[in-house]
Amino acid sequence: MDLTPSPQEEAYRNEARTWLEANVPKPYEGDKSISDAGYVEYLRDWQRAQAENGWLGITWPKEYGGQGLGPTEQSIYNEEEAKLESPYLMGQVGVSLIGPTIAMMGTPEQKEAYLSKLLLGEEIWVQGFSEPNAGSDLGSLACRAVRDGDHFIVNGQKTWTSYAQVADWIFLLVRTNPDATKYKGITCLLVDMKSEGVSVRPLRMMSGDSVFNEVFFSDVKVPVENVLGEIDGGWKVGITALMHERMNLGGSITVELAHFLAKVVELARQRGLTDDPIVRQKLAQASLELEVFQMTSARAMSAVGKGEAPGPEGSILKLFWSNYNQWLVQTAQEIAGPYGQLAPEKFGSLSYRYLRARGNSIEAGTSEVLKNTIAARVLGLPKSY
Amino acid sequence: MDFELSKPQKMLQDSVKEFLNRHCDFEKVRELMETETAHDAELWEGLTDQGWVALTIPEEHEGLELGAVDLVAVTEAMGSFTMPGPFLSNTWAAELIAASGNEAFAKDVLPGVADGETKVTVALLEESASWEPQRCALAITEDGGSYRVSGEKLFVGDAEVAELILVVGRLGDDLAVISIARGADGLTIEPMSAIDSTRKLYKLSFDGAVSETLVARGKQAEEALHRATRLATVAVCGELVGVMQWVLDATVEYAKTREQFGRVIGSYQAVQHHCADILYYLESARSAAYYAAWAVSVDDPGADRAASVAKAYCSDAAREVGNLGIQAHGGIGFTWEHDLHLFYKRAKSNEILFGDATFHRDRIAAMVLD
Numbered sequence: 001m002d003l004t005p006s007p008q009e010e011a012y013r014n015e016a017r018t019w020l021e022a023n024v025p026k027p028y029e030g031d032k033s034i035s036d037a038g039y040v041e042y043l044r045d046w047q048r049a050q051a052e053n054g055w056l057g058i059t060w061p062k063e064y065g066g067q068g069l070g071p072t073e074q075s076i077y078n079e080e081e082a083k084l085e086s087p088y089l090m091g092q093v094g095v096s097l098i099g100p101t102i103a104m105m106g107t108p109e110q111k112e113a114y115l116s117k118l119l120l121g122e123e124i125w126v127q128g129f130s131e132p133n134a135g136s137d138l139g140s141l142a143c144r145a146v147r148d149g150d151h152f153i154v155n156g157q158k159t160w161t162s163y164a165q166v167a168d169w170i171f172l173l174v175r176t177n178p179d180a181t182k183y184k185g186i187t188c189l190l191v192d193m194k195s196e197g198v199s200v201r202p203l204r205m206m207s208g209d210s211v212f213n214e215v216f217f218s219d220v221k222v223p224v225e226n227v228l229g230e231i232d233g234g235w236k237v238g239i240t241a242l243m244h245e246r247m248n249l250g251g252s253i254t255v256e257l258a259h260f261l262a263k264v265v266e267l268a269r270q271r272g273l274t275d276d277p278i279v280r281q282k283l284a285q286a287s288l289e290l291e292v293f294q295m296t297s298a299r300a301m302s303a304v305g306k307g308e309a310p311g312p313e314g315s316i317l318k319l320f321w322s323n324y325n326q327w328l329v330q331t332a333q334e335i336a337g338p339y340g341q342l343a344p345e346k347f348g349s350l351s352y353r354y355l356r357a358r359g360n361s362i363e364a365g366t367s368e369v370l371k372n373t374i375a376a377r378v379l380g381l382p383k384s385y
Numbered sequence: 386m387d388f389e390l391s392k393p394q395k396m397l398q399d400s401v402k403e404f405l406n407r408h409c410d411f412e413k414v415r416e417l418m419e420t421e422t423a424h425d426a427e428l429w430e431g432l433t434d435q436g437w438v439a440l441t442i443p444e445e446h447e448g449l450e451l452g453a454v455d456l457v458a459v460t461e462a463m464g465s466f467t468m469p470g471p472f473l474s475n476t477w478a479a480e481l482i483a484a485s486g487n488e489a490f491a492k493d494v495l496p497g498v499a500d501g502e503t504k505v506t507v508a509l510l511e512e513s514a515s516w517e518p519q520r521c522a523l524a525i526t527e528d529g530g531s532y533r534v535s536g537e538k539l540f541v542g543d544a545e546v547a548e549l550i551l552v553v554g555r556l557g558d559d560l561a562v563i564s565i566a567r568g569a570d571g572l573t574i575e576p577m578s579a580i581d582s583t584r585k586l587y588k589l590s591f592d593g594a595v596s597e598t599l600v601a602r603g604k605q606a607e608e609a610l611h612r613a614t615r616l617a618t619v620a621v622c623g624e625l626v627g628v629m630q631w632v633l634d635a636t637v638e639y640a641k642t643r644e645q646f647g648r649v650i651g652s653y654q655a656v657q658h659h660c661a662d663i664l665y666y667l668e669s670a671r672s673a674a675y676y677a678a679w680a681v682s683v684d685d686p687g688a689d690r691a692a693s694v695a696k697a698y699c700s701d702a703a704r705e706v707g708n709l710g711i712q713a714h715g716g717i718g719f720t721w722e723h724d725l726h727l728f729y730k731r732a733k734s735n736e737i738l739f740g741d742a743t744f745h746r747d748r749i750a751a752m753v754l755d
Contacts, residue, residue: 288694
């Protein structure tokens with residue numbers, strides 16, 4: 001065991017910090033809503049600046065515009081970026097999930113056509129997986145694609161598609177063979193959102209925002225060369241993308257949580273509660289659990305850095321994060337007292353965070369499905385379905 | 386950055402497991418817990434021969450001078466067998482002597498501890514039952530170069546097998562540590578029967594008992610006690626990780642074989658989720674324990690905090706893991722016959738030892754808020 005950062009890691013951290021301090025833009029003035037064109041432009045500029053200077057796609061191979069470095073460097077950059085509370089990366093899903101999957105499984109033409117624009121934020125990619133009747137049971141998806149000469153004709157619906165309203169491309173799982181057993185008849189299509197027959201309807205969440213959308217496909221023509229991987233081999237493509245999603249936890253998330261915890265402590269001070277023994281116990285619990293989360297993240301990173309397959313830490317981190325964030329924001333609400341219920345201004349966006357956190361144990365794998373996965377894949381218990 | 390035990394540390398851990406597999410199976414554990422002291426001279430000799438008793442004792446006093454990570458690798462293995470006897474109290478007391486700055490006393494006593502001839506323990510708690518040394522009130526009086534003590538110490542580990550007892554008290558306004566022989570006049574030792582009978586606790590009554598040795602006093606005593614307790618605290622965290630690992634393995638194994646309604650119970654999600662929760666607590670606790678061990682081993686500026694984080698987390702986690710393990714086992718898990726209760730009880734005694742989660746959260750709160 002040696003947790004001292006190596007000189008190379010320290011040097012990389014310094015380089016990242018120096019660049020970020022000079023380049024992170026001032027916070028956007030105005031409504032940070034995806035329906036504000038100015039905000040979308042602001043986010044695109046930030047993505048381009050990072051990509052052009054070699055700070056995006058850090059783990060991507062060099063030939064596709066990446067840096068060819070490891071998860072440790074990615075995590076260092078994420079941490080330093082989060083410390084400065086930099087703007088959100090609008091092309092996050094593309095950069096961390098879809099890009100690496102295209103780089104791994106795409107044809108030379110597909111890599112040439114998509115990867116550079118994806119990284120630079122010139123084209124925003126989103127993920128078309130979930131459907132109204134295919135949530136946790138993703139393999140039962142029904143959005144249909146029928147071969148017609150050089151094209152597939154797509155009909156059906158996707159839902160929970162983040163940022164579809166600004167997307168240029170969708171990474172779409174469709175059913176191409178309804179006669180095959182459920183995981184064997186799925187294909188991954190790369191679909192231009194400007195195609196005729198694609199329509200987007202934002203979903204308003206209980207927190208009031210509309211990041212998620214429903215996406216409808218009505219006789220949408222998709223060229224056969226836009227199949228990623230093999231026809232009827234799309235399940236493997238989807239799983240590969242989801243594995244990248246789990247890998248992406250840690251790093252910036254721990255720093256984001258640390259920022260929020262600091263705000264909760266500040267709130268307790270303002271409310272004169274830092275001598276209250278119950279509040280002290282809760283804030284100590286919040287602090288220690290965050291440290292445990294950081295350590296488990298570092299452990300997972302250390303295993304991946306040594307070339308080991310990601311261990312059970314990946315699913316555990318997702319469970320830990322969602323439990324923790326939900327509990328912490330509830331605790332923050334208690335500390336805020338009657339002020340906690342107020343919509344936005346009084347104590348930052350506490351009430352928004354409180355409502356939004358309910359999604360944490362549902363999105364990217366419900367806690368129940370993650371536990372099923374741990375039971376079957378890590379502990380070797382019989383699959384329950 | 387490397388966040389796993391090194392190859393030699395893994396080998397060390399495996400050799401402890403192999404040894405205990407041969408010399409400390411559950412039959413042995415159950416036999417020892419029925420004895421007065423839970424100490425077995427033959428087992429102790431074996432641990433000594435392997436060098437594990439001398440693991441953290443400085444080389445100049447004939448120890449191996451290994452660090453906290455090595456110690457945690459060893460105690461994790463011991464925890465997975467609920468190894469009975471005085472290993473922890475002895476390690477705590479040996480470190481207190483090594484850190485005391487009293488070279489003459491260390492030179493006199495530690496080589497004997499390293500080769501297993503002398504066993505040592507620490508008497509810290511009193512009626513207040515606080516792990517905060519500042520709450521220590523037992524009065525020690527100086528009397529022409531010797532030290533006289535009257536009063537009580539409670540919850541003293543393994544006092545009936547230790548040849549020397551390090552008694553923490555107050556000399557004037559100073560915290561002080563004196564050394565008293567177990568057989569000293571004016572010292573009565575009575576058992577305090579507790580739920581974990583694999584490690585025995587005692588009440589010590591002093592009635593003008595006399596010590597010739599002041600081990601440390603004032604700042605020196607405070608710092609030595611702090612360092613020794615911090616090391617022993619991470620050692621307990623290692624044990625708790627071992628306890629949780631055993632409960633996980635036993636529960637998963639049971640879930641794979643026990644059938645109800647025509648299927649193994651491990652195929653039902655309710656049971657699967659208990660198992661997954663156990664893994665969640667175990668691996669999170671492991672991260673905290675290993676990190677704290679590393680921080681203590683390099684004397685990192687954050688070592689105190691890391692030790693409190695680890696002890697708070699591991700204490701709560703191990704209790705919860707025990708609860709889940711028993712629940713998943715159903716009725717058999719609640720019996721004397723099944724070995725689960727050995728681990729459940731060890732989890733409880735370790736939760737309390739050196740301060741439970743509430744105690745360490747108090748310390749963390751002071752670090753974060755004051």
